[in-house]
Amino acid sequence: MRFLPVFLDLQSGVVLLVGAGDLVRAKLRLLTSAGARVRWFATDGNYDLGGLEDAEAARIEAATGDPLTADLSNVLAVLCAGAGDIGVAMSARAKAVGLPVNVMDDLAHSTFIFPAIVDRGDVVVAVGTGGASPVVARRVRERIEAVLPARIGDLASFIGGFRKSMHERIPEFSLRRRFWERVIDGPIGALVLAGRRTEAETALKDITDPSGFAGANAQGKAEGWVTLVGAGPGDPDLLTVKALRALQDADVVFYDELVSAEILDRIRRDASRIPVGRRVGKPGIGQDNINQLLIDAAKAGQRVVRLKGGDPFVFGRGGEEIEALRQAGIACSVVPGITAGLGAASQFEVPLTYRREATRITFLTAHKASDAEKVDWSVLTDDKMTIVVYMGMTAAPSVRAGLLAAGRSPQTPVGVFARVTRPDAQAAVGRLESLPDLIEQIDGGPAVLIIGDVVAHSAPWRQSNLDEQFYLDDVISNLLEAAE
Incomplete structure (x- = not known):
């Protein structure tokens, strides 16, 4: 990953835009739709806004003079589109003062790039290819657009309105996260996505015991469980949707030696990753020790994934692990994977x-x-x-x-x-x-x-x-x- 995805606070300054023609007007539409204030230097002298709405046009300042000598004191980023040689010179100037700069279709003179964007209000998805292929990024965006609920942004803002009050009522982080997962995945989330926000608010306010709703045990701790997940033979695209969901929900993942790095990358970033596998001719920690690790983690209230190459029940000792978990009274389930054969x-x-x-x-x-x-x-x-x-x-x-x-x-x-x-x-x-x-x-x-x-x-x-x-x-x- 060469470019780290970040989100700029466009309310904290002005975006300086240099260029002309259809390319620069496309950037104007993008920036103003995001609420940016834009200082535009039209290199051809044509400040036609291309039919922007009055509210958007009001955020654009038609600047005159030489952009290479313009004041940069309140500028948060520099963009060049259709700017020719001036774009290269502006890049050097921006870099000299530490400002992020993008010169359209010129990676060598850019310190950031524009991703393909899925905009759902409070939910924004950015898709990038490191500048290698914007067309591929757009194709990925189209796939996401097709499956992402239209009101997913409404759901995010709905939760944002209750976060502070629920933080006070559920002080334990893991239990609080599980509470919101139950809200999102259950009837309340469905009401918001259906446009019935008032009913959703009533249902959420009617929850008198948030910890119990989240699945806490008598000691106030979240009850853990274990999911055996088949990682398949190596290609991450062969993971099932259910397997991906388990990897994203896990607090800790115990994985085999042969699970590929690409599949490990699908695990939630802040989840613990613990290798427990072995290769031929090299000692491992032993199956009994693995079983105990799973049991201990679940008893501590964690959501545990045992990530196994191929399918857990095809020469993967999944049956032994399930048996040990059942004897310990641990809730468990199995997500199949594509076996190597x-x-x-x-x-x-x-x-x-x-x-x-x-x-x-x-x-x-x-x-x-x-x-x-x-x-x-x-x-x-x-x-x-x-x-x-x-x-x-x-x-x-x-x-x-x-x-x-x-x-x-x-x-x-x-x-x-x-x-x-x-x-x-x-x-x-x-x-x-x-x-x-x-x-x-x-x-x-x-x-x-x-x-x-x-x-x-x-x-x-x-x-x-x-x-x-x-x-x-x-x-x-x-x-x-x-x-x-």
Whole structure:
């Protein structure tokens, strides 16, 4: 993030605007709609306001003279639009006295940029791309405009009118925040958004026990709970809406080692983040300790998220954590995530089932060779079964040996799919007999193995021309045998 989003108090000074033409008039409309007082130096001498309303026009001062020598004592920002070379000179002058300056479409001479704006009164959303692509920012703004309630600004002002009185009645910060969340998400907030503000005010005033409304226990503390959230395989865009809401509501997040930094960025800024995961070959704090951390945090009244890679109930020990929480009397819930096997299938176009070719799927884990040796491979030899192996890189030789010994064809297509859905995702495909060699082509995990005829339908398989290569190998082998 190169540009930090900030909001200027336009009542604290004058905005100095330099420029001409349609570009500068667009800035005039934006500034006056925000209530700014503007001192405008028209570089072409044309002070036509372009049809602004009288109330807006009254806030514009048509300045004369040279802007490069103008008084800057009460100026809070300098803007240049359609100003030509004067814009560059004004930038140097503004920087010399420490004033923020924007020269339109000139990042090199700007110390701030204009975002795309969603204006809902007291609620303003700013969308920026660091100046790289205003068109992308506008597209994001359009998406936000489509989903943001029209009266969300009214809701903000409604809450603002009661904040001070509720602060006195609910001194504990976490309980007070939970009170307002219940107001916003419940019937009172719905009344405001429906334009029935008077009814909403009556309903809020009728709350005689704000702490009880917020969910306080007998000791006056907020009752905590735990949400197990599936982070998916790495791409933050694959988080569910419910998962995002949980991350924004959390007071503390205990996360696995493999949860990506991009997903951690979705956590509320002032929430505590505590890593509790482990990597292969490195010690962790242990599942019992993790369970106790969750229980202790919830008993302290915190809203806890246990953020787990993939899906909490697919090789994620989510069942053990839920059981421990229930025994401790802690309220808990689960938000599913996209498991790595499904992430690999979608990214690399591997249809895990395929009519008449693959009618069953088995998911298993083989963290190390000893895990693979415990698997009953004899039940996995059906060529219409797709096998998805989690954490199978280290155990790949044992996986191959187990399947071959049980009778699975050495020519069975297989794929190794690493870091799926992330920017550095990687795939290697081949035949079961060459599985360990495929592992060597991968630059580190985590990875899933997919074994079965469906891999031959995948994008990496098509791109590798493996069918033609194996056909040529068979022809050459047959020719050599005939020559002997």
